[in-house]
Amino acid sequence: MATEEAGEAGKAGKTGAKGRPASKPRGRPRSFDRETALEKAILAFWERGYEATSVSDLTRVMDIGAPSLYAAFGDKQSLFEEVVREYGVRYGSFTERALAEEPTARAAVARILREAAVEYTDPAHPHGCLVVHAATNCSTPEVEESLRVRRNASIAAIRSRIEADIATGMLPPHADAAVLARHAGAMIQGMSQQARDGASREELEALAEIAMANWPRT
The missing domain is CATH 1.10.10.60 (Homeodomain-like)
Structure with missing residues (x-):
């Protein structure tokens, strides 16, 4: 009797209730x-x-x-x-936050450079910026282009913020938004490279202060 019950149980396991084929076992979950x-x-x-x-x-x-x-x-x-x-x-959202939260373009760029000095030298992770350096000597054009687009988008966002301040009188009308945005981009990218070359947070913060000293005032 026990043998018969075991046999029936085995059949049920194969066919399922009411003779329907048993569903296939799901794939193993990722470990x-x-x-x-x-x-x-x-x-x-x-x-x-x-x-x-x-x-x-x-x-x-x-x-x-x-x-x-x-x-x-x-x-x-x-x-x-x-x-x-x-x-x-x-790791890279500090630029967007500064542009959205600071009252002026000048304050936003100053904050971006200060936070870049901190982020790029943080000992908890590799130094510098992945978007700046990851496609160096890259033989895959799509990868190189995707990072170039991201870098240029950051510069464009800074330029847009500067243009808004020029329009409202927060910056003088003769201020060149394109040049100021490119200058900020060059500082960000240069600070990233210097961080990878061993520059300290304090050294990069000093560069940020010098960079902002060149900004026009109202």
């Missing part, structure tokens, strides 16, 4: 935390750049196999695109 793995990818690309970071490097630092990487993030370029977006949220 890693996606957000943690993405953070590790951010740090890898930030430290080494796109070209020098191989898939093998990524699987090692993310502690996942290549099939899991491809299943969760797509190929290397797709992963990098997500990394850049997430970097902007986690």
